[in-house]
Amino acid sequence: xxxxxxxxxxxxxxxxxxxxxxxxxxxxxxxxxxxxxxxxxxxxxxxxxxxxxxxxxxxxxxxxxxxxxxxxxxxxxxxxxxxxxxxxxxxxxxxxxxxxxx
Amino acid sequence: xxxxxxxxxxxxxxxxxxxxxxxxxxxxxxxxxxxxxxxxxxxxxxxxxxxxxxxxxxxxxxxxxxxxxxxxxxxxxxxxxxxxxxxxxxxxxxxxxxxxxxxxxxxxxxxxxxxxxxxxxxxxxxxxxxxxxxxxxxxxxxxxxxxxxxxxxxxxxxxxxxxxxxxxxxxxxxxxxxxxxxxxxxxxxxxxxxxxxxxxxxxxxxxxxxxxxxxxxxxxxxxxxxxxxxxxxxxxxxxxxxxxxxxxxxxxxxxxxxxxxxxxxxxxxxxxxxxxxxxxxxxxxxxxxxxxxxxxxxxxxxxxxxxxxxxxxxxxxxxxxxxxxxxxxxxxxxxxxxxxxxxxxxxxxxxxxxxxxxxxxxxxxxxxxxxxxxxxxxxxxxxxxxxxxxxxxxxxxxxxxxxxxxxxxxxxxxxxxxxxxxxxxxxxxxxxxxxxxxxxxxxxxxxxxxxxxxxxxxxxxxxxxx
Numbered sequence: 235x236x237x238x239x240x241x242x243x244x245x246x247x248x249x250x251x252x253x254x255x256x257x258x259x260x261x262x263x264x265x266x267x268x269x270x271x272x273x274x275x276x277x278x279x280x281x282x283x284x285x286x287x288x289x290x291x292x293x294x295x296x297x298x299x300x301x302x303x304x305x306x307x308x309x310x311x312x313x314x315x316x317x318x319x320x321x322x323x324x325x326x327x328x329x330x331x332x333x334x335x336x
Numbered sequence: 337x338x339x340x341x342x343x344x345x346x347x348x349x350x351x352x353x354x355x356x357x358x359x360x361x362x363x364x365x366x367x368x369x370x371x372x373x374x375x376x377x378x379x380x381x382x383x384x385x386x387x388x389x390x391x392x393x394x395x396x397x398x399x400x401x402x403x404x405x406x407x408x409x410x411x412x413x414x415x416x417x418x419x420x421x422x423x424x425x426x427x428x429x430x431x432x433x434x435x436x437x438x439x440x441x442x443x444x445x446x447x448x449x450x451x452x453x454x455x456x457x458x459x460x461x462x463x464x465x466x467x468x469x470x471x472x473x474x475x476x477x478x479x480x481x482x483x484x485x486x487x488x489x490x491x492x493x494x495x496x497x498x499x500x501x502x503x504x505x506x507x508x509x510x511x512x513x514x515x516x517x518x519x520x521x522x523x524x525x526x527x528x529x530x531x532x533x534x535x536x537x538x539x540x541x542x543x544x545x546x547x548x549x550x551x552x553x554x555x556x557x558x559x560x561x562x563x564x565x566x567x568x569x570x571x572x573x574x575x576x577x578x579x580x581x582x583x584x585x586x587x588x589x590x591x592x593x594x595x596x597x598x599x600x601x602x603x604x605x606x607x608x609x610x611x612x613x614x615x616x617x618x619x620x621x622x623x624x625x626x627x628x629x630x631x632x633x634x635x636x637x638x639x640x641x642x643x644x645x646x647x648x649x650x651x652x653x654x655x656x657x658x659x660x661x662x663x664x665x666x667x668x669x670x671x672x673x674x675x676x677x678x679x680x681x682x683x684x685x686x687x688x689x690x691x692x693x694x695x696x697x698x699x700x701x702x703x704x705x706x707x708x709x710x711x712x713x714x715x716x717x718x719x720x721x722x723x724x725x726x727x728x729x730x731x732x733x734x735x736x737x738x739x740x741x742x743x744x745x746x747x748x749x750x751x752x753x754x755x756x757x758x759x760x761x762x763x764x765x766x767x768x769x770x771x772x773x774x775x776x777x778x779x780x781x782x783x784x785x786x787x788x789x790x791x792x793x794x795x796x797x798x799x800x801x802x
Contacts, residue, residue, distance in 0.1 A: 237458070251575070252578065255582040258354060260586050260590055263591070268598075268690055271595075271690040272694055273690065273694070278562070278587045279435055280370075281353050281562075282565045282584040284349075284353075284380065284581065285581070287381065287576060287577050288443070288565070290384045290388070291574070292450065294390070295390050298401055304400075307449065309408075309445060310441075312409075312411050313438040314438070315408065316415060317416075318381075319417055320415075322370060322374040323420035324420040326367065326370055
């Protein structure tokens with residue numbers, strides 16, 4: 235019990251942050267019309283590619299002589315980039331088609 | 337000073353994610369919204385590469401590391417860009433699933449690498465282990481979802497009492513994870529074992545679920561990856577990872593619920609798959625009387641050309657046959673002849689909500705002609721001809737009339753209210769849900785068998801010569 239209370243005490247800013255972000259996410263997305271759900275899913279998919287920031291941090295903090303860790307970090311950055319770039323480009327391709335004619 | 341600049345770049349990126357997602361709620365601003373979010377992502381990535389400092393002085397920028405980071409980004413960009421540009425629009429769900437899996441794998445790798453640095457620190461270690469578990473589940477799950485959509489693995493695979501088995505494995509993985517967090521162990525072998533167990537759970541989670549339900553699963557896995565990214569943010573105290581991850585987590589969850597609602601099935605029903613097991617038996621049991629009526633292409637053409645209003649109901653069959661361009665041509669010719677043409681879009685037409693709109697937009701169909709279900713349903717009674725192309729379950733009246741049907745209660749397009757119904761299908765096989773459709777036996781229904789593209793091309797030729 236004390237562990238949990240301690241945890242909440244030391245991380246309360248982040249906990250506030252998390253709860254507020256959840257509401258922001260629901261509010262924004264709740265108003266999207268059905269027709270845009272596929273592009274939205276794709277766009278959201280690109281945004282969670284932000285995990286690449288973590289992969290870069292791992293790379294920067296790792297010992298430059300630790301080849302194994304460098305290679306794993308390299309793979310992580312490649313995968314993260316795939317997620318980000320592929321996600322945004324595909325979303326753009328889908329949305330390009332929604333241009334109003336005339 | 338430098339750290340403040342980095343924080344500001346993260347703040348800008350977080351705001352662009354929120355603004356970008358918001359702009360995506362309107363077709364007019366959607367594209368710009370996506371670009372704004374992408375720009376924000378670029379700022380966050382560049383900021384991290386050049387400005388990030390770990391508080392304990394671990395951060396170094398030797399040339400070898402920088403070269404590796406930049407070449408990794410280069411490789412990822414080239415592959416991601418080319419795949420995204422080349423893939424066919426019908427393959428969209430597969431692609432989203434694939435990219436989602438990549439993000440999950442990235443999160444899992446971060447967890448694997450950070451574990452040793454946080455031994456004994458319960459809070460951060462919790463973020464490490466949970467991020468790794470969720471990332472792994474999302475990765476292996478997405479890959480199998482991809483294979484299912486791809487058709488490589490279409491049938492649900494159900495091990496004996498798979499629900500109990502899955503539940504036991506899930507509890508096992510979580511208990512194992514809790515042990516790794518709270519025991520303070522630094523045993524890498526155990527960590528790899530947990531990694532493998534999470535990967536296996538991801539596979540077992542997805543394989544019992546039928547291909548038709550994959551969009552729901554992908555949407556759910558999408559929010560999982562968001563959650564994994566958020567745990568990464570918690571680990572590093574990184575605000576942009578937190579915002580991005582949580583936004584996607586709540587977006588994905590909401591989208592998942594919306595999709596389930598469109599199919600009128602609760603989420604647990606999709607995940608634990610009551611569908612197709614007892615449901616299909618009931619469907620087979622109720623035999624349908626009546627006969628199927630064929631119609632020739634020329635008769636169909638005449639029927640359409642001389643009616644006042646034609647409503648087209650496109651389904652996945654249209655997408656598979658790549659017939660979205662021909663159908664637009666058909667629409668143009670009919671309009672020239674003074675026929676009013678509309679498209680009726682069921683919320684789950686295609687394989688994802690909005691998938692059909694994307695496909696039709698690709699072939700330049702006017703956005704205003706795509707009418708959603710609630711709006712179009714009252715119009716069927718004043719419609720001369722309804723042309724159903726490659727759709728089945730979304731026009732199955734059993735959803736309204738037969739409580740024993742597995743799709744009972746799903747809102748459908750009420751095409752049976754119109755004067756004539758033309759149905760283009762490849763064969764008499766049941767639809768994706770595997771159930772019979774009494775609409776085909778309706779006296780007002782005529783069948784146009786054949787590949788959607790072939791049949792529509794013939795219809796267009798026929799109409800041109802009239």
